[in-house]
Amino acid sequence: MYKQIRIAAAAASLVIAAGCAHAGASAEQKAYDAALVATSAAADKAKSVNGEWRDIRWKKSKINLMKKAATAAKAGDFAKAMSLLKEAKFRAEMGYQQAMEQKNAGPHH
């Protein structure tokens, strides 16, 4: 009887632990999804003025931050994924700003 109780308790704690982990992952997943949408929008905005930088999401880029973020998220490493998206979004915003500031550039010799 004592043994049965111990097995049931162990099984219950496993179920609870797994449930908690799943709930946590969902929250992280939601945050990741939201960050992904925001980063894609920032990259689209930069692209619309020909100002997108190379390593944000270009498929031939060896760095491709958004692709790396997707891989990290798939592996459950949301901290890494969010950090990569943050960097990608920053670069997208800088690319847009740069393109706007340079749109009337000319020689200075």
Next chain:
Amino acid sequence: MKKLLTIALSAGLLIGATTSMASPEKDLADLKSHFKSKFPSLDLNDFVNGPYALNEDKRINWEGIEEFPPYEEFVEVGEELYNKPFKNGKGFASCFGDDPSAVRVKYPHWDNKAKKVITLEASINKCLKDNGEKPYKWKKGNIAFVSGYLGYAARGQKVDVKVPKEALGAYKEGRAFWYGKRGQLNLSCGDCHVYNAGNFVRGNVLSPLYGQATHFPVYRGKWGKKKAANGMGTLHRRYGGCNKQVRARPLKAQGKAYSNLEYFHQAMSNGLEINAPGYRE
């Protein structure tokens, strides 16, 4: 005080007016004067040889390569392609006329009907499409061979890009692209090829804008390392590579941005001899 303010405002307006009045002719004159003062011992016509006009060691090496130029066999392929009849019996001559040596000098040009810049490569593919043939890929291979053949046939003639009033917008867009800083490295085409021409970037000498477009399409040793036929490439292929190097995402070959850039780029070689295809490292 009021008088001073009026003078200051007028001076400001004058500066503004000068900037907005920048014309292709003035841009070219300023560019020539910039390079003349940067490289006083060089004849302006020498600029068609790019970095090899600026560095003796590189020049010796390049002259050796030019004895048996690696682009020669691809110019021959281009000639064969140019003269090969299409399935409908017509050929490139039906689009470009009977004299292949008279083609290259007409490009790039402004098409007032289409309201856009037309490049030689765009016309090659349009000709194929209009005749029911499959267009070539934009950056290398057959397009560079045919364009290379037409460049070779036009050797010795002078670049003469005309910028009519209607095309000034496209020209200015190309000019702004050239001088606009891009990518994560925050560098413009002009940073390297106007202000730092002649300086080294790693083992390479930066070529000058003046005379830079005369030798395109080009055979690059770097491109031809794995497969010789890949060594030939168009100007838009090179633009993509340059953009990539400053960590900007390359734009579409033959899209509006690169076509306008080519318009400005080629106009900045007006009066210089066409020496396409050229060899570069």
